[in-house]
Amino acid sequence: MVTKHGRRLTTLHPNQSAMPRRRVLLMASSMRGGGSELQTAMLARHLDRERFDVHLYLTEAVGDLLNTIPDDVVVHHPPESFPPRVLDWIPGGMLKRQAEWFRDLVERTQVDVIYDRTFHMTLIAGHPLVQRGSSVDRPRVSTIVSPPEVALPLVEKRFVRLKRRRLALAYRRSAVVIAVSDVARQSAIQYYGLPESLVQTIRNPVDADAIQSRRDNSEIPDRDSGDALKLVVVGRMTEEKGHATLLDAIERLMRDWPAPLPTLHFRLIGDGPLRAGLESRWKDMVLAAGPKDTIHRVEFAGAIQPASTEIAAADGLVLPSHFEGLPNVVLEAFVLGTPVVATRAGGTVELQGSADVPTCHWAVPKDPASLAGAIREFAGQAEQRRLHAVNANRFVLVNHDLRATVDRISDLLMSAGK
Structure with a gap:
């Protein structure tokens, strides 16, 4: 019906x-x-x-x-x-x-x-x-x-x-x-x-048909077009979503970033009580590094509905959460073939069926060093990203x-x- x-x-x-x-x-x-x-x-x-x-x-x-x-x-x-x-x-x-x-x-x-x-x-x-x-x-x-x-x-x-x-x-x-x-x-x-x-x-x-239909009916730029990797972060800006941990990780990546790797453009989708403080923190980071040495970029895009079009346009989704039940944004990324960097927070760990069929680059919750390492590996492993996306798409269609x-x-x- x-x-x-x-x-x-x-x-x-x-x-x-x-x-x-x-x-x-x-x-x-x-x-x-x-x-x-x-x-x-x-x-x-x-x-x-x-x-x-x-x-x-x-x-x-x-x-x-x-x-x-x-x-x-x-x-x-x-x-x-x-x-x-x-x-x-x-x-x-x-x-x-x-x-x-x-x-x-x-x-x-x-x-x-x-x-x-x-x-x-x-x-x-x-x-x-x-x-x-x-x-x-x-x-x-x-x-x-x-x-x-x-x-x-x-x-x-x-x-x-x-x-x-x-x-x-x-x-x-x-x-x-x-x-x-x-x-x-x-x-x-x-x-x-x-x-x-x-x-x-x-x-x-996950409503895979509706998500894919929105993608098909939207003008979405090709991935991997340009010098920077486009990474999207989707979530309300509250403590448990881990945006502060992500900024700590980005600060580490600004100090230690191998030259061959592409630079990163983080696009933060969402609003919430911590947004003003997070934006102020990013401005302070840019001032401390100096505009010429700020190799990575963070953009606060605000609330956007539906977020699936943003996820589809990105080279990767980053989930820095401190805890999760089972994150919908990761399920949407799996449907859209967008590779994921995620913390092993709560039920997120259940989005990988077995160790030999990886679906994400993983990080430890509340650990900026671990998150920075996972993002660095993600940026340097194009083939692994594509493998994760294929595995994840198969996983979500079977299990969700x-x-x-x-x-x-x-x-x-x-x-x-x-």
Whole structure:
């Protein structure tokens, strides 16, 4: 089946043809383009409409990805601000307001199953107010996108112990918990004390057809054209994405760069709270080296959607992350045949099936010297880069198939609570 947007939906299983449609409520913070938002939008497009009536909850109804949501998906979002009350200022007060609004939404729309993804969505959907205030206990399928012992303290910052306890309770009340990698699964089991039977690994899929179609319909310059290697870095500029580590690595490469190797042009795609500081740091590096001795270049290009066109135009993708669940940008690079330099962060290590079939140049997370060494090797090994790209493309098409993954999640959404 194909929607009017031209996107193919998953096929109906023969033994489920007589089953009534389930009203599913997908959850995301916004549609600005983060990895989890991309995955949620993809699910909204590809869930079989003969099996599901699709609704989407957004904390904020903003972002370029809203344009990719089909017209038959009902989008819900709370008001931009709630009328103030004294209890909002105590820890958990605003979360309580969000949970109250969400509870009323669940009751009003009579959804059959909830798909909550990321820490904050689970805190809202799994809040005790939602369960106690509903006439029917709606089952939830929850998704954990990063190893929580690393991610939760970095992402949430405040009241981490309290949120850890609340998340552990919320996940235990889920019908099933999906982890996007084996690393994230084991971390969740240990960090939250979850039973192993509750948590299963379903790796992020990639919409290879859509990515390749965007490339075919875009004017993308040939790779390896010019004297410099064009390296793209895609990610929100927050601490865990490792941009500061990358600048440290580039500083080393400016001091020690063999003459035969091509110079490097790093194009940073994304925005975020650390951008101003990172740009200031790069300017200081240029001043310290002097314009004539600044052999490499760093360009802060800002947020660009979709990033796949930037990845397709690059000679390589660099992922300097401190942790990852399973990075979507690397999956896109694999589809597009763009070679990758990546840190062995979280589930990223699972993007290589075996040591004798390499897919990336690897570096140690949070280690500028290791990252600089990996980039230097990448620049000097053109044949190895091409071999990695071939291996990676084969790997992603076999292991991250969109149809197979959506079918697995669909089966969980259909059976949850039954």
